[in-house]
Amino acid sequence: MRRTLTVDDIDDLAIGAWIIGTGGGGNPYLNHLNVRNLMDDGRTFELISADELADDAQVAVLSTMGAPVVMQERLQDSRDVARAVEIMADHLGSSFDALMSTEIGGSNAFQPLMAAAHLDLPVVDADAMGRAYPEAQMTSFAIAGLQPWPLSLVDPRGVEAVITRVPTWKWMERASRVLTVETGSMAATCKAPRTGAEVKQWGVTGSMSFAIELGATVRRAQRHHEPPVEAVTKVAGGKVLFRGKIVDVERRTTGGFLRGRARLDGLEAWSGGGVELEFQNEWLVARLDGEVIATVPHLICLLDDESGEAVGTETARYGQRVALIAMTAPELFRSEAGLRYVGPRAMGYDFDPVDPLAPEAKA
């Protein structure tokens, strides 16, 4: 499958990617406008399925690292994203055949498009998270044990670096994170390149077209005045956990991350009490009246109850009417190896994962 993305696709992607960003990955708003602008300038974007890749194809894997709050104020130049790919190609002494995103969630879904505008390369319909996760080692490629290096990094003011070797995936996260924080908490990165065979075996394939479909579903429901939250859970196989309004948000930008918690109170029509959501860029854990009802690696999404669009950890504010929904994570991330990277314990919690959609779940 190979197709040229339309303006509608791009608009749908902005909505869908923000939903499966699970609160993080950055608000796509600015990058969405950026890509719309590039389209107005005549750039076109080819989406190819992972199947189209030759086994020895070289794929550049892109994401912008940093704190979502910073990205709200510091605009990204698409040439910086392309520059990260060029630095990597220089370092390797070879060229790339395609581009893909590390994380389909949020703003990072647009990274390969921003680079493609300058590099004339197709974008692979895949990512390495199937959502957004806070840290760079929380990918299917890391879970698979693939090589974590090299990584190239570009900051808007012109600091450029290549991390050429690391002992572990976590060390790649640490080394690239401190450079990102020091240069202002926003840097375009090109992660360890992958072959076509690696993307086909270990990538979360079809995730970009899924995000586009999800966004199209929301827009269709909006147009037809149907309940958009239910449209989302239907197409995504998700479940509504709670409806209410945001009554408190604590947020701090620390160590290159946005951390904090949000509290939701139930509305009168809803019998439940209060929900607390904890986040590190993304929503990690949901508690209902103190009991854990959903955790990573499963997708915890907060949606505006009227529009069905995502409420992000950096945009959540007092008074918003929201629906809390959950979706089950892909199997690789639920495996024993996967949980070591993306389970609650990998994020500092002392409990097992909770999937509210699993048959044994109480919620």
Add this chain to the structure above:
Amino acid sequence: MRRTLTVDDIDDLAIGAWIIGTGGGGNPYLNHLNVRNLMDDGRTFELISADELADDAQVAVLSTMGAPVVMQERLQDSRDVARAVEIMADHLGSSFDALMSTEIGGSNAFQPLMAAAHLDLPVVDADAMGRAYPEAQMTSFAIAGLQPWPLSLVDPRGVEAVITRVPTWKWMERASRVLTVETGSMAATCKAPRTGAEVKQWGVTGSMSFAIELGATVRRAQRHHEPPVEAVTKVAGGKVLFRGKIVDVERRTTGGFLRGRARLDGLEAWSGGGVELEFQNEWLVARLDGEVIATVPHLICLLDDESGEAVGTETARYGQRVALIAMTAPELFRSEAGLRYVGPRAMGYDFDPVDPLAPEAKA
């Protein structure tokens, strides 16, 4: 001039480099033993004068970055130093003709020797500071406006990186410093390579043989029971500013640096009151009864009054009998361009430099 260094040269270098380290650059003790060990294993070290370099010779410029206190406890493997040079050569796609030290002061004087043991390259009799300074942009090469990138970095646990571009020398310091701190406050770095022509024009030439001569002078005085401090000031053109004992040391390791202050009280035979020394890895400012009597870029050295050997910012302790001496910095570092990098204002002080050896100086 080209000569093979003897064991005596190496022993002299350890003493001389520690003196002109002005309290910093790291205690050479461990690296000295390391190089002695490499000599016992049959390695030889060629010292060549900068004049020997062809104009287009490629020179690798080496230093270990970090906090001296950490280096007292975390031993350095000479292969890591050589590895920084190899990574740089890989990055450039070319090879090196010689090695030199960024800073002749302290432990860093031994860096090119440690790499040379594995790379079979001569060591240039030059550095880029003529002493030790706390930050990586405080070099003759930066003052000359030469290109600050690339820089390669190796940490003992195997994080390897190349910083391929920076907007300023200060940004190279910041980017390499955060990587150093994150990986444990000790990393071998290979700075921006220099041509033979650049080293001849902008290097502090002859600094390694000067450090060796200074150390030989101290050892000779020790053998002949002559006052070693006066022997140092005579050969180095220095001046004794104060004699006394250390009565207080405040030290903290922060941001990858060792910072703090030391207080000296005069001994009875000495009419003066108290001296306060402030340091950031190196002694930066000396005050006598509150009045500034010496500052960077001039060399402020604290010597054990009995042995004539250096007392470092990380080894200074209560009760030591010391002599405070000063030497005038080379002209380049005293120039207007030089002071922007290494003057008191560059280190956060709001006053002009004070050279106690200048005719107009009061002290």
